[in-house]
Amino acid sequence: MLVNADIFGLSFLLHELMGERSHRQLVTTMEFYRHPKFTHFVNEHFCEAIVIEYLPTGIFSDSFEMQCLVGREELPSALSNISVVEIHINVMSDAQKIVVQLPLHSRYPLLNSSDYISITIGKPHLFIRCKPKISRTSTYSWTIIDLGVFVTWRIPCGNALHTRAVTIITFLSSIFCSLFIVLSTMYHSKKGKSKME
Numbered sequence: 001m002l003v004n005a006d007i008f009g010l011s012f013l014l015h016e017l018m019g020e021r022s023h024r025q026l027v028t029t030m031e032f033y034r035h036p037k038f039t040h041f042v043n044e045h046f047c048e049a050i051v052i053e054y055l056p057t058g059i060f061s062d063s064f065e066m067q068c069l070v071g072r073e074e075l076p077s078a079l080s081n082i083s084v085v086e087i088h089i090n091v092m093s094d095a096q097k098i099v100v101q102l103p104l105h106s107r108y109p110l111l112n113s114s115d116y117i118s119i120t121i122g123k124p125h126l127f128i129r130c131k132p133k134i135s136r137t138s139t140y141s142w143t144i145i146d147l148g149v150f151v152t153w154r155i156p157c158g159n160a161l162h163t164r165a166v167t168i169i170t171f172l173s174s175i176f177c178s179l180f181i182v183l184s185t186m187y188h189s190k191k192g193k194s195k196m197e
Contacts (some may be wrong), residue, residue, distance in 0.1 A: 007041055008128050008143050009033040015124070015149035017104075026053065026102040026151065028124060032095065039093045045130040048102040051100050054122040055083040059109050059153065065103040075127040091128065109157040 002119045012031035029052060032038060041047075055061060060083070087100050109117045124147045129140040158166075 006036045008145060010145060013147060013149060014159075015151055016146065017121075017151055017153055018101075022106040022155070024104045024106075024153065026104050026121065028053075028100045028102075028147070029149075030098045030126070032097075034096060041130075042091055042095070045132055046132075047128060047130040049089045049091050049098060049128040051087045051089070052125045052127070052134050053085045053087070053102060054124070055085065055094040055104070056119055056121060056140070057083070058103055058109060058117070058119045058155065059121065060107065061085050061102055061104055064122075090132060106153065106155045111156055115170065116154045117157050119153045119155060121153065123148050123150055 009032070010030050011030070011033040014027070014029040016027055019025050053061075063187065064142050066085075085102060089098060089100070091098075106119070126145040126147050128143040128145070130143075131138070131140045
């Protein structure tokens with residue numbers, strides 16, 4: 001049952017990527033409108049906000065890193081096969097702002113001649129479920145709030161035109177380093193024998 005949409009309206013929403021390179025934080029900041037009934041309603045109910053993030057192919061969230069959310073009383077659960085992350089947050093009567101930080105990593109992209117690929121993270125969903133504190137039933141009332149914000153992540157990738165040059169340089173570097181190690185070992189081995197004599 002979807003109710004109380006007016007009580008849990010948002011006055012501010014920001015959905016952005018923070019950080020650099022392949023390790024980022026997807027930060028969602030939400031501020032409630034502070035409806036006159038908000039404090040009274042939340043005092044009489046157990047309310048929980050559930051933020052659902054939909055991660056496209058090429059981006060994942062490490063379940064071990066998400067353990068840091070538990071310390072902030074945010075409970076994440078990840079289903080990596082469908083790239084969905086849920087974050088559950090208790091809503092208190094003095095909660096005016098909710099900030100969710102989700103650690104993300106980019107996967108190695110395919111080679112591309114443009115040096116970058118753009119991945120769009122779809123808009124999240126926000127559900128709020130509430131149950132009266134004095135009720136013995138487990139029935140919740142649900143509120144859904146549209147978080148219509150997309151985020152684009154430009155991820156650097158290798159240029160397919162450079163494949164041959166990179167392969168040759170890597171191969172020659174490997175041979176040089178291997179020869180250097182062998183010659184260095186032989187030199188120190190001879191030096192050690194001469195000292196023993």
